[in-house]
Amino acid sequence: MSGRLFVIGLGPGDARYLTQDAVESLQAADALYGYGPYLDRVPVRDGQSRYPSDNREEGERARAALRYAAEGACVALVSGGDPGVFAMAASVCEEIEAGPPAWRTLDLAIVPGITAMLAAAASAGAPLGHDFCALSLSDNLKPWELIERRLDAAAEAGFVIALYNPVSKARPWQLSHAFALLGRKLPATVPVIFSRAVGRPDESLTVTTLQAAGEVGANMATLIIVGSAETRVVPREGKTPLVYTPRGVAKVMA
CATH class of the missing domain: 3.40.1010.10 (Tetrapyrrole methylase, N-terminal domain)
Structure with a gap:
């Protein structure tokens, strides 16, 4: 059999x-x-x-x-x-x-x-509307130096970045370090989405900026989406802002 x-x-x-x-x-x-x-x-x-x-x-x-x-x-x-x-x-x-x-x-x-990435994106709007990538911040199976290089390359290339496994008790410092690294290449006003426990009863969604992202708590149940310079936020009275990345690019990157 x-x-x-x-x-x-x-x-x-x-x-x-x-x-x-x-x-x-x-x-x-x-x-x-x-x-x-x-x-x-x-x-x-x-x-x-x-x-x-x-x-x-x-x-x-x-x-x-x-x-x-x-x-x-x-x-x-x-x-x-x-x-x-x-x-x-x-x-x-x-x-x-x-x-x-x-x-x-x-x-x-x-x-x-x-995936959590797609469910979180749908809750926020359409932040993955243009080119994007997904990275795990866990260094259990790969060195942190490689994660840094990939974060730097993704930001330089203008990708929206979905971050899996952003923080744990054994890795309390890496997320803030990742935000600081991204801040060298991205505007401080780039939207950042924190989606916690998406699809579960305790689900929460927070929209902030890269500059303020370090003030938002996260754990292993959190999926984070860091926008690109093209990503936009549409305020909505009484509702969570709508975050999207246009399918077209305003200008060709040098």
């Missing part, structure tokens, strides 16, 4: 962000693997086993799911947001490349989900 592995994106939180493909894949699975808080989002189904693990156990989680699928089971490995954006799909592919030949014969399906 050939096993199957679904790598499923749960979206940023609320069930309304879960795609129909993801729902059907979750229902078809004999077993679920994932970071504990993500598994808690999935409704319990009789006869379906669950294997929660810690946030920094991506490799072992992927290997465990692959081993079970190789035994002939239908397995679902869940991620928040989209599994291919700073999430489990890359870990699964890495383990398949390094693992036994049998893992390459598995029926593998990567089931996309709505």
